[in-house]
Amino acid sequence: MKAFFFLLLNAFLFAEGLVAQAQTNPPMIWHNPALAEKAVVEGRLWQTGLNQFYDRLPAKATGLVRTEVMNLAHNSAGTYIRFHTSAKKISIRYQVSGGLQFPHMPATGVSGVDLYAQEISGNWQWVRGRYQFGDTIRYDFPSIDSTVRVREYRLYLPLYNTVRWMEIGVPENQPLQWAAPETAAPIILYGTSILQGACASRAGLAWTNILGRNLSTPLVNLGFSGNGRMEKELIDLIAEHPAKLVVLDCMPNLSDLDLYPKEELLKRYRYAVETIRKTNPNLPLILTEHCCGLPGTNMDLGQRAGFATASITVAEIYQALVKEGFKNLHLLTATAIGFDKESTVDGVHPNDIGMLKYARAYEQLIKKILWR
């Protein structure tokens, strides 16, 4: 039966033309981001002092933050590599060290890369790749539209896997230059699996990546699946860096009020606001409700009720902090995110529909805050 399924899968893939063809002619020149002379992995706060080249937290965090957080920081969620080339063929090859997929998230989302091109006009285009998952993962972009005037490419790295090494190939005599590192202060986002990118079908559709494109602003993903808990250690690390705005979207991992009573949560949020604002007393901050507790999202009463309570709790914390005198605090409500029965894969994790809703709600609020 396995043989039958394999045949079936092959018929499926071939018929749709998805199987990567060998790109042997002309030979490819491979560029390794780890050997670049500048910082080419963007979407993170630390470029040096890392345990592993693609990490999202610095080596100095080892022993400070919990092991689970440190392990999840090996996942390249939300990071991306920017480069310039006029090549019409681009290939990516890399290895990862975790499992390729989850039951509710495909390999293209967990372990795949995703390539976008920004036109001179600022408009974003998606570059479709042919992928092959194996011991080495391969993405080929074989016939890039030469009529589009590309300012730069942005390659999103895997959302839920750990890149061991990666190389970007272009045909020989086609140059590839790494883009100049982003220098603007980023929007920093701290949160849970939803923020890390579960369960986008591909990396570019994680809501933080959609948002980064739409705002044209560097954006840092500190999403830690199941472990985004508004912890002092993470807040201290975030506070080291200048930011344009900080999002605190941890409630989905704090919705158990027995484990995290409201007083404890208020303490954590208050610490976050005070600490992050030490060097910038008016830095805009967004606190976010739990997107999945709205009526009509699903019919699981127990689950939904818990999420609704989480939203009420963070809204109360927001009100309490405003009452204490904190300014430029903002609440992103579940209603503004607007999840419905088609928005999640499992009642918690947005599918691509939910990702789009999440990104749009943040985009509207952030534009209002930054552009007012």
Added chain:
Amino acid sequence: MKAFFFLLLNAFLFAEGLVAQAQTNPPMIWHNPALAEKAVVEGRLWQTGLNQFYDRLPAKATGLVRTEVMNLAHNSAGTYIRFHTSAKKISIRYQVSGGLQFPHMPATGVSGVDLYAQEISGNWQWVRGRYQFGDTIRYDFPSIDSTVRVREYRLYLPLYNTVRWMEIGVPENQPLQWAAPETAAPIILYGTSILQGACASRAGLAWTNILGRNLSTPLVNLGFSGNGRMEKELIDLIAEHPAKLVVLDCMPNLSDLDLYPKEELLKRYRYAVETIRKTNPNLPLILTEHCCGLPGTNMDLGQRAGFATASITVAEIYQALVKEGFKNLHLLTATAIGFDKESTVDGVHPNDIGMLKYARAYEQLIKKILWR
């Protein structure tokens, strides 16, 4: 490293509360659709004379249609089981005979079931399940909202896998009744992998299933991945059955004009229209363009150009047939479907965003045709 990943995955699942809990108290009574005294698998044209209980084509098709089509007919795409119960806990257990997922489609979509409830008002609700994939797959719906007045449940079967057996469990002393079989003439849809459901994140989000809910009409999914080729044998089988409307959405599998020259395609479409209309000369028919050839969908020039040509070809065939005097023919254009850079996972197969767009475009056109 595997052990680390397993720990990580467990942390992830537990933290989000996704692991199915044992539902041992009170004991469950299991109901087997294969033992029901009426036809309970809906969304298909044949209820008897099947090789296997969950098949979408009859045994008599063996040797007539190609083996690939017959094999894909074992996949339960678009079929569903309707039932009544006032139980607030429902469980599903079943086995499948194919691989659990694809690289670009998660196990929840390929092999998972998906439960919806229709309220007395007609409104649809989604029931979130906890799943466990293994040798036997298990979905548990542990705390169904008792404030919702449910007319009936609809359990969507796996989109890309073959159900060997299935049982639906409710607590003892909670009755479960199979719904009366649907009797209205269905909308019959013949097509490709996109129609079969690739790559919805869960079965209820396949576009044919969204459409069936929104139109409140029985709907038959004859999507055959890579093998929806407007073939005489399939058309003959479709023509045996009364229908309310027929959709011919095969162009994504016919876009190679060397293999399928326009004259050959015109012949196939003409045969389909004439044959399907033998007993109902004015039966509405929809011919569909290729959704993925629009500018801005992706930057792969070769791929997009082929899809754009496929759309032009089917539009020309539509015009030719109208010119030949066929009435009540309709063309669903790629522009009406409206795919953009966020609509697919791989340039061909819609993600959930694309599924919603596809379903909406069909819904608008079908309502216009049937309600005019």
